[in-house]
Amino acid sequence: MEKVIETQDLTKAYGKGNTEVRAVDGVSLVIERGEFTAIVGPSGSGKTTLLQLIGGLDKATSGKVLLAGTAISDMSGRALSDFRRDHIGFIFQAYNLIPVLTAQENAEYVMLLQKRDKKERRARVQSILEKVGLQGLEHRRPAQLSGGQHQRVAVARALASGPDIILADEPTANLDSTTGADLVDMMKTFNEESHMTFVFSTHDPKIMSRAKRLITLEDGKIISDVRQN
Amino acid sequence: MLLLKLAIRNILRQRRRSFLTTLSMALGYFMAAFTFSVVEGSYGNIIDIFTRDHTGHVQIHAGDYLDRPSLYKQIRDVESVVGKVQTVPGVLAATPRIFAPSLAYAGDKTSIASVVGIDPKREALTTTLSQKDRIGDYLTGAMSPDGYDIVMIGSALAETLKLKIGDELVLIGQGVDGSIANDIFIVGSIVGDKDSSERIKVFLSMDAAQRYLSMGNTAHEIAIVTDSPDEAEELAASIEAEIADATLSVEPWQVVEEIFYNTMTADKQSNKISTLIIMAIVAIGVLNAVLMSSLERAREYGLLRAIGTQPRQVFAMIVVETMMLGIIGCIAGFVLGLPLLLQLTETGIPMPTPVDVGGMAFDAILAEVSLTTLGLPVILVMVTSFLVSLWPGFRSARITPTQALQAV
Numbered sequence: 001m002e003k004v005i006e007t008q009d010l011t012k013a014y015g016k017g018n019t020e021v022r023a024v025d026g027v028s029l030v031i032e033r034g035e036f037t038a039i040v041g042p043s044g045s046g047k048t049t050l051l052q053l054i055g056g057l058d059k060a061t062s063g064k065v066l067l068a069g070t071a072i073s074d075m076s077g078r079a080l081s082d083f084r085r086d087h088i089g090f091i092f093q094a095y096n097l098i099p100v101l102t103a104q105e106n107a108e109y110v111m112l113l114q115k116r117d118k119k120e121r122r123a124r125v126q127s128i129l130e131k132v133g134l135q136g137l138e139h140r141r142p143a144q145l146s147g148g149q150h151q152r153v154a155v156a157r158a159l160a161s162g163p164d165i166i167l168a169d170e171p172t173a174n175l176d177s178t179t180g181a182d183l184v185d186m187m188k189t190f191n192e193e194s195h196m197t198f199v200f201s202t203h204d205p206k207i208m209s210r211a212k213r214l215i216t217l218e219d220g221k222i223i224s225d226v227r228q229n
Numbered sequence: 230m231l232l233l234k235l236a237i238r239n240i241l242r243q244r245r246r247s248f249l250t251t252l253s254m255a256l257g258y259f260m261a262a263f264t265f266s267v268v269e270g271s272y273g274n275i276i277d278i279f280t281r282d283h284t285g286h287v288q289i290h291a292g293d294y295l296d297r298p299s300l301y302k303q304i305r306d307v308e309s310v311v312g313k314v315q316t317v318p319g320v321l322a323a324t325p326r327i328f329a330p331s332l333a334y335a336g337d338k339t340s341i342a343s344v345v346g347i348d349p350k351r352e353a354l355t356t357t358l359s360q361k362d363r364i365g366d367y368l369t370g371a372m373s374p375d376g377y378d379i380v381m382i383g384s385a386l387a388e389t390l391k392l393k394i395g396d397e398l399v400l401i402g403q404g405v406d407g408s409i410a411n412d413i414f415i416v417g418s419i420v421g422d423k424d425s426s427e428r429i430k431v432f433l434s435m436d437a438a439q440r441y442l443s444m445g446n447t448a449h450e451i452a453i454v455t456d457s458p459d460e461a462e463e464l465a466a467s468i469e470a471e472i473a474d475a476t477l478s479v480e481p482w483q484v485v486e487e488i489f490y491n492t493m494t495a496d497k498q499s500n501k502i503s504t505l506i507i508m509a510i511v512a513i514g515v516l517n518a519v520l521m522s523s524l525e526r527a528r529e530y531g532l533l534r535a536i537g538t539q540p541r542q543v544f545a546m547i548v549v550e551t552m553m554l555g556i557i558g559c560i561a562g563f564v565l566g567l568p569l570l571l572q573l574t575e576t577g578i579p580m581p582t583p584v585d586v587g588g589m590a591f592d593a594i595l596a597e598v599s600l601t602t603l604g605l606p607v608i609l610v611m612v613t614s615f616l617v618s619l620w621p622g623f624r625s626a627r628i629t630p631t632q633a634l635q636a637v
Contacts, residue, residue, distance in 0.1 A: 052630075052631055055535075057535055057629070057630040057631050058629075058630075058631045078539060081534070081537055081538070081539050081540075082537065082539075084535065084536070084537050085536065085537020085538075086537070090535050090536055092532070092535075095528050095529070095532060096532070098235075098529060098532070098533070099242070099529070100235060100238035100239055100241075100242055101235075101238070105234075109231075109536065110536055110537055112231050113536075113537050113538060113542075114537075157536070
């Protein structure tokens, strides 16, 4: 299998000397293409920081992050922005959407940055919005959508540009358990259909059970890494 | 397109704030347009009064007469020179003049007098002398039934010498040939008041002045007016080329009335500073609104950065948004302010006390509406909008996605 994500002794420390806190402490892991991985652990265990480092949103204190063979930990500025745009889809816990754009425009946004053809954009986004169950809501703005619908639009946006990896930081944290479970099931369906790599963080046991691989963090270190059926 | 779409929607998103920001920009536009219109209008009016009073837009003299006037620095064959000047495109009218100091006698009264020889018809086409308040008829060049030349004198001279219409006036001076110039004249009219620029002048016809001073077909000055006063310098150059006489100097009114022109230019500069202060006040208000808006949307910019938007695109988004507010502000300021400015071009702002400018009553400050007075404020507002957007723009562009995520 092809390695899509690889971290080598990844460390993110805040503060110095006696006050130093290691949010991520020497994490080395490999995630292969098509995996559906949950990063779990208690609050403060380093889940969000690890996802930010993998996604190139933050700089590691030491160690390396390689995505599809590219060392993004060595990248910066425009190159890193372009890499994120073209290879990574993000779903955040909240504040996922641009308030002044409709659901369709939000989903199209990254493709617009990629300067994709309008016809291609419209067709792909329409198809994805149907798959995430937002048919008929394309022209609604975020304020006119429920929390679950927000996250579905975020999933649609993350998928639309056709990235290698989708990183989701506690995507269900602000949703009720049923809606959250539905969202993860939907992500899982896309994972199975498209073989896109999904990595998401959660501390919800119901959601964890849906992951094929469970990486558990504690104090910034991996304490277990199990594959489950 | 994406930037424009986002900018328009973001403007509509906070309607009240956008309205107030636009209003302050509209006010800034109007204040600047008002200042420029009034300054240009009042100075345009003063320049017009000044140049049409006696200076003209261009003057010709012999040698350095302008700096060191002398009876002997004459324009030779003046009629030929005036003829050439009148062929230059843009010249509306040209008139020759003679200047000489003299002593004036009437009965047992004596006064100094400034003799001015004019061509009455050409002078009337060139300056407003014929339209000024006076007692009696404007100079025609005619003689009295007794064969004396009829003159028009200033009212201060008339008062000093106790002269009335029809009285005799004796002038004594020096002719250009070294002889003593003296002659008797008849007062045909009294012009202006005791404070006006004509107060001690004695206006003679060119013939009479040339005879009195033994000048032949010469003069000291040719005053020229044009239909394009703003192009006086270019016209002076054209006239100089046409007359092609190295003994003559051709100068625009800005050189002839150098002190007035410099004072006016300095005053205009101070008005520009006032306008910049107005724009600075507007800029602070707009900066506050734009900065507040960008701070509120920090998470949004972080999100945009996270999903691949370049910092320069975030920067451009804020600049475009602020510039659009500037455009709307200019349009609003233009639409709301134009009727008032147009009204001011007609009625002006009344002066509490009319001011005498060269014998002409200046009783209102008239505005001038032109591409400059309406266009320059647009540039000012747009430059202000751009400058104001720089700080929030840079600040927002530098937001890291992590900051946005932490804010969630």
